[in-house]
Every structure is written in C-alpha cells, then in structure tokens.
Amino acid sequence: MTKRDWVMKSTVAVILSTSLLMGGQVGQAAAKTQDSQQSKIVNIATSLIGKDYEYKAKGPKQFGSAELATYTYKQVGISIGSTISSLSKEGKKVSQSKVEPGDLVFFSSSGSSTPSFMGIYIGKDQFVYSSQGEDEVVVKTYSDYSKKFVTARRILDGSGSSDNSSNTPDKPASDVASKVIKNGEKYLGTKYKFGSSSSTTKTFDCSSFTQRVFKEAGITLPRDSRQQSTVGKSVSKKDLQKGDLIFMKASANSSSDRITHVAIYAGNGKILHTYGSPGVTYSKFDGTNWEKRVVKIKRVI
Missing domain, CATH: 3.90.1720.10 (endopeptidase domain like (from Nostoc punctiforme))
Known part of the structure; x- marks a missing residue:
C-alpha cells in the first residue's frame, strides 16, 4: 500500500466513523425527546403513590380512579377526559402485551367488558392507580391483573408501536x-x-x-x-x-x-x-x- 492509498483509506474511515457517531447522536436525541413526556407522566404518577382515594376527587391530595390520570396528564399540559368511560375511548388503542409507560390501562372487577377501574402503566410490569379498596393511590403488578384487563389507550404521540387488537372489539x-x-x-x-x-x-x-x-x-x-x-x-x-x-x-x-x-x-x-x-x-x-x-x-x- 502506498502512502497515498493509506492516507485515503484513513480519511474515509474517519468520515464513516464521524457519520456513524453523528447519526447515533441524532437518533439518541430524537429518542430522548420522544421519551421525555413518558418519563414525566411516569414520574408524576409515581409521586402520587400514597395519596388518599376519594370518589371523584380531582387532586392534588385525593384522587378518584379516572381523576388520577386526568390530573397527571394535566401536569404536562395535556387535557383528557375525566371519567373511565371517556378515557377508555381517547387516544389510540394498544393491545395488552404492547403497553408502554404512560399508557392508560383499564380493568373490570367483575370480568365484564366495561372497565370499572383504571391506572397508568409506568413500565417494568407495574401500573399506578387510585384504589377504592385500599383507600389510596397504589402501585400494582400489571401481569397480576391480566384476567381483569379490558383495554389500554395511548394518549402520547410517537411512543412506540400500537395496534387495534383488544379483548373487546370496537365498532369499525x-x-x-x-x-x-x-x-x-x-x-x-x-x-x-x-x-x-x-x-x-x-x-x-x-x-x-x-x-x-x-x-x-x-x-x-x-x-x-x-x-x-x-x-x-x-x-x-x-x-x-x-x-x-x-x-x-x-x-x-x-x-x-x-x-x-x-x-x-x-x-x-x-x-x-x-x-x-x-x-x-x-x-x-x-x-x-x-x-x-x-x-x-x-x-x-
């Protein structure tokens, strides 16, 4: 290899490595921006654990089931419904196995297709919800509630994949x-x-x-x-x-x-x-x- 060839190969290698580094940095920056709202939602929901349950209470010291989600999203500038029924129709539906942090998850105590309580998925197989039975905002293991699951909804844009599958079919x-x-x-x-x-x-x-x-x-x-x-x-x-x-x-x-x-x-x-x-x-x-x-x-x- 001549000196000239060596210099050219070295230059190409530097350009390629720089391009890859910059591409990686751009991708990381985009991912961080996309994840920021998810992180805020999770942090806010987690900070409310231990607050008192009160039917229809809107916070910040007491919360009803749906009102916990309404309050949490309001803190990041997003207005959503204030009832379980309305929230179960907002955003985009995602399947039980594809929930991501920030998604709203809905369950039925009786096993019916109509949700009776709900929470916010925070990742690592956990969700936060305001429990009437325990009289406070609690964190629970998501997979433990698989038989009570009704649906999940994604409010945040661009937070991963979603689909139209659910245990309960919607109207077209x-x-x-x-x-x-x-x-x-x-x-x-x-x-x-x-x-x-x-x-x-x-x-x-x-x-x-x-x-x-x-x-x-x-x-x-x-x-x-x-x-x-x-x-x-x-x-x-x-x-x-x-x-x-x-x-x-x-x-x-x-x-x-x-x-x-x-x-x-x-x-x-x-x-x-x-x-x-x-x-x-x-x-x-x-x-x-x-x-x-x-x-x-x-x-x-």
Missing part, C-alpha cells in the same frame, strides 16, 4: 366516523359564537362543535382546539380519512403555527365545521385556503 372506525358526521349534520346552520358554552347546542364555536358531535358518538375531547390537537394519532394530508380532526392556523400566510381553528374531515374533499356567518356548514377543503392553513391532523377514532 368508519362506522364511528359516519356517526360523527351524522351528528354534525343535524346542527347545520346553527349560529357561530366565539367562546360558546359547551353545555349548549344553540350556538357553537369551532371546538365546542367538534367536542359535542364526538361526544355524541361516545368520544370525549378536550374543550378547546389547541387541547384537542394534543390527543389521538397524527396523520398526513395524504392519509386523511372521514372523521379526522384538521387543525389550522389563522391564515395561510401566517408565520405562526398557533392553532386557531378545528374542522372535521367529512370525506370527498370536504370539511364539516363552524365559523362566522354561515355557522355550522360544509366547506370545500381540497385546494382551498382551508387546506393551506393546516397545521396538523389528528385521528381520535
């Missing part, structure tokens, strides 16, 4: 989406009012409308559009399906991606939503200003 997503659209259609023409109360159907703003029609289909969403954008699975525009939530910024030319509007994809290039003078209405989506304003799309069905 297409059926639920059609129900959401049908729910919305009955309010066509209802007036728009910014900040409209979630308890009325006489007026809606964009997020109270989506909250209402999804609730009527058995899916609980947070109250405002920015909170709603934190739940479910992120999807791209090319993968849009009926029932997906589309979150938009103020204008197509805005430099800020601050979410100011939410609409429901109704299929066939249209959205169902409410704004301004038309109130609840259908609008063309494909190729319009609405499409140019998109910040993110989430699937909660």
Whole structure:
C-alpha cells in the first residue's frame, strides 16, 4: 500500500466513523425527546403513590380512579377526559402485551367488558392507580391483573408501536366516523359564537362543535382546539380519512403555527365545521385556503 492509498483509506474511515457517531447522536436525541413526556407522566404518577382515594376527587391530595390520570396528564399540559368511560375511548388503542409507560390501562372487577377501574402503566410490569379498596393511590403488578384487563389507550404521540387488537372489539372506525358526521349534520346552520358554552347546542364555536358531535358518538375531547390537537394519532394530508380532526392556523400566510381553528374531515374533499356567518356548514377543503392553513391532523377514532 502506498502512502497515498493509506492516507485515503484513513480519511474515509474517519468520515464513516464521524457519520456513524453523528447519526447515533441524532437518533439518541430524537429518542430522548420522544421519551421525555413518558418519563414525566411516569414520574408524576409515581409521586402520587400514597395519596388518599376519594370518589371523584380531582387532586392534588385525593384522587378518584379516572381523576388520577386526568390530573397527571394535566401536569404536562395535556387535557383528557375525566371519567373511565371517556378515557377508555381517547387516544389510540394498544393491545395488552404492547403497553408502554404512560399508557392508560383499564380493568373490570367483575370480568365484564366495561372497565370499572383504571391506572397508568409506568413500565417494568407495574401500573399506578387510585384504589377504592385500599383507600389510596397504589402501585400494582400489571401481569397480576391480566384476567381483569379490558383495554389500554395511548394518549402520547410517537411512543412506540400500537395496534387495534383488544379483548373487546370496537365498532369499525368508519362506522364511528359516519356517526360523527351524522351528528354534525343535524346542527347545520346553527349560529357561530366565539367562546360558546359547551353545555349548549344553540350556538357553537369551532371546538365546542367538534367536542359535542364526538361526544355524541361516545368520544370525549378536550374543550378547546389547541387541547384537542394534543390527543389521538397524527396523520398526513395524504392519509386523511372521514372523521379526522384538521387543525389550522389563522391564515395561510401566517408565520405562526398557533392553532386557531378545528374542522372535521367529512370525506370527498370536504370539511364539516363552524365559523362566522354561515355557522355550522360544509366547506370545500381540497385546494382551498382551508387546506393551506393546516397545521396538523389528528385521528381520535
């Protein structure tokens, strides 16, 4: 080998090793970012062990079963439902064997398909829940409750693999989406009012409308559009399906991606939503200003 060949081989080796090192660092950084919310959820849930159980108590000193999860997620800026029934439909379903830290796990004391208590999986075959029987927040071995398991839901984005298997089959997503659209259609023409109360159907703003029609289909969403954008699975525009939530910024030319509007994809290039003078209405989506304003799309069905 000539000196020139040796120098070239050495240079290539340095470049390759540097590239591998940098690639590894980038991958590690991405993994750390992805794991940060999981870690926070686990740390918060663990810190609540020993707190008193109290039916429907919202914390921070006493907790009901569902309220423990609601409180924990609220601490990291994520608003979720406040009942076992609503939480069992939020996010994305994962199978019993594929739960990850931060996932919500649901069980039935009677062995029925309807969950009666729930907790937060914290890893290492353990979950934390507020136990009525033990009158406090406790940590339990997850595998010990396998016969009582009903379902598990993933709220956090990008936290590993998920699937649609469960001990209890859900209605097909297409059926639920059609129900959401049908729910919305009955309010066509209802007036728009910014900040409209979630308890009325006489007026809606964009997020109270989506909250209402999804609730009527058995899916609980947070109250405002920015909170709603934190739940479910992120999807791209090319993968849009009926029932997906589309979150938009103020204008197509805005430099800020601050979410100011939410609409429901109704299929066939249209959205169902409410704004301004038309109130609840259908609008063309494909190729319009609405499409140019998109910040993110989430699937909660």
